[in-house]
Amino acid sequence: MSDSQLRTMGQQFGRRSWAEPWKIKMVEPLRMVDREHRERALDEAGFNTFLLKSEDVYIDLLTDSGTSAMSDRQWAGMLLGDEAYAGSRNFYSLEEAVQKYYGYKHIIPTHQGRGAEHLISRAAIKPGQYIAGNMYFTTTRLHQELAGGIFVDVIIDEAHDPQNTHPFKGNVDLEKVEALVRREGAAKIAYISLAGTVNMAGGQPVSMANAKALRAFADKHGIKVYLDATRMVENAFFIQEREEGYANRSVAQILKEFCAYTDGAWMSAKKDSLVNIGGWLAVNDWTLFEELRNMVVVYEGLHTYGGLAGRDMEALAIGIVESVQDDHVRSRIGQVRYLGELLAHWGIPMVLPIGGHAIFLDARAFYRHLRQDQFPAQTLAAELYLDSGIRSMERGIASAGRDPKTGDHYYPKLELTRLTIPRRVYTQAHMDVVAESVRAAYEQRDKTRGLKMVYEPKYLRFFQARFERL
Numbered sequence: 001m002s003d004s005q006l007r008t009m010g011q012q013f014g015r016r017s018w019a020e021p022w023k024i025k026m027v028e029p030l031r032m033v034d035r036e037h038r039e040r041a042l043d044e045a046g047f048n049t050f051l052l053k054s055e056d057v058y059i060d061l062l063t064d065s066g067t068s069a070m071s072d073r074q075w076a077g078m079l080l081g082d083e084a085y086a087g088s089r090n091f092y093s094l095e096e097a098v099q100k101y102y103g104y105k106h107i108i109p110t111h112q113g114r115g116a117e118h119l120i121s122r123a124a125i126k127p128g129q130y131i132a133g134n135m136y137f138t139t140t141r142l143h144q145e146l147a148g149g150i151f152v153d154v155i156i157d158e159a160h161d162p163q164n165t166h167p168f169k170g171n172v173d174l175e176k177v178e179a180l181v182r183r184e185g186a187a188k189i190a191y192i193s194l195a196g197t198v199n200m201a202g203g204q205p206v207s208m209a210n211a212k213a214l215r216a217f218a219d220k221h222g223i224k225v226y227l228d229a230t231r232m233v234e235n236a237f238f239i240q241e242r243e244e245g246y247a248n249r250s251v252a253q254i255l256k257e258f259c260a261y262t263d264g265a266w267m268s269a270k271k272d273s274l275v276n277i278g279g280w281l282a283v284n285d286w287t288l289f290e291e292l293r294n295m296v297v298v299y300e301g302l303h304t305y306g307g308l309a310g311r312d313m314e315a316l317a318i319g320i321v322e323s324v325q326d327d328h329v330r331s332r333i334g335q336v337r338y339l340g341e342l343l344a345h346w347g348i349p350m351v352l353p354i355g356g357h358a359i360f361l362d363a364r365a366f367y368r369h370l371r372q373d374q375f376p377a378q379t380l381a382a383e384l385y386l387d388s389g390i391r392s393m394e395r396g397i398a399s400a401g402r403d404p405k406t407g408d409h410y411y412p413k414l415e416l417t418r419l420t421i422p423r424r425v426y427t428q429a430h431m432d433v434v435a436e437s438v439r440a441a442y443e444q445r446d447k448t449r450g451l452k453m454v455y456e457p458k459y460l461r462f463f464q465a466r467f468e469r470l
């Protein structure tokens with residue numbers, strides 16, 4: 001071998017290179033627009049990346065939700081759609097896949113995650129009750145609050161510190177739950193809301209030991225545990241990688257064991273399960289299931305389609321099987337890690353350890369001269385778009401919204417800009433372009449001005465809020 005300076009990624013990391021366990025058979029051309037066009041587009045979008053037209057975006061890292069590439073098998077499944085109003089055979093494929101891989105008894109399809117959140121929140125929360133959760137998620141907490149519940153964050157403190165490298169930063173702090181139970185009494189706790197790879201913490205996993213301990217705690221007090229299974233497959237990969245005793249268990253085995261410590265789950269299948277639309281709700285208790293099955297016909301559709309077409313349910317059933325393959329998860333998280341390692345190597349501030357679905361840039365550390373109510377993370381999202389047409393998402397003060405009691409902004413500890421990687425969509429070369437753009441924004445950080453909010457909708461304001469430069 002010559003002593004050329006060019007080295008593969010694997011060589012740079014001192015290992016053999018790996019590659020994706022698939023090849024590309026259909027492509028979607030991307031449109032590249034110039035800086036002047038981007039300035040106009042961003043202005044028209046009120047500096048909110050949610051309001052950009054997808055056509056004006058080059059590399060779209062807004063979300064990993066519903067943005068995955070389906071496989072040839074899934075597309076073939078679309079043609080097997082049984083579009084009967086009732087009892088579609090695709091519902092039974094879906095039910096079987098959820099039972100087999102997640103292990104719950106009774107399944108209700110929903111159009112996406114928040115459809116399921118709506119139903120479980122209404123059925124399981126009495127007004128005035130508390131929900132203890134390992135960090136809030138926007139739609140989850142909103143549905144809990146709309147049902148009259150009060151959300152209490154019980155994630156470990158490490159999760160709020162971007163630099164802390166705890167391997168399971170998604171863990172529940174049992175002492176915090178215990179304190180809540182002592183203060184309010186177990187009857188005032190509607191349930192424990194446990195999420196896999198906690199989104200707002202940076203895609204950070206929960207350990208199996210924590211899930212087990214939580215189960216024991218919940219049993220002692222007669223409290224239910226419901227799981228947000230949206231990215232639970234990715235969580236299972238981290239357990240395989242990091243937790244003693246799991247290195248030789250498959251992702252599928254770990255997933256099923258973890259779910260067994262919970263009483264039910266809701267799912268946005270648009271993430272782990274590799275589909276563009278879909279969700280479900282699953283519980284083991286028959287009485288609760290009957291209530292949910294009754295409610296789904298009011299809000300989503302009949303209990304054998306829940307707002308989905310037959311073809312969507314088939315693609316989802318196949319997506320579940322593909323999603324739990326070890327090779328798939330390893331390369332999916334490996335791509336996120338590739339981008340993260342480049343950025344970390346260049347000293348870019350971000351949440352560590354690198355999470356499952358995204359890189360979360362620490363916007364507070366980018367823009368030390370901006371106050372949090374000058375929207376640092378929103379500013380960084382705008383700057384990245386201007387630099388290269390990359391679309392990211394604010395996950396800071398704009399996303400956190402306002403305290404319903406006082407009307408003040410919530411001031412979350414984490415002020416992050418998320419670069420979310422869709423599954424099976426972009427290549428390593430795309431990741432290189434993204435990394436260089438982040439570096440360019442970082443180099444400009446001292447010259448960057450913040451934003452002010454000039455329009456604020458009442459619910460989930462970050463979706464439609466508008467901003468102007470200060």
Ligand code: P71
Pocket residue numbers: 062063064065112113114115137138139140195199228230231267268269270279
């Ligand atoms: C994400 C999304 C989609 C989203 C939602 C709200 C604001 C911005 C983007 C959705 C989730 C999620 C978790 C852990 C439930 C949902 C709702 N995430 N739980 O990260 O991450 O599911 O979108 O299918 O209704 O971009 P839904």
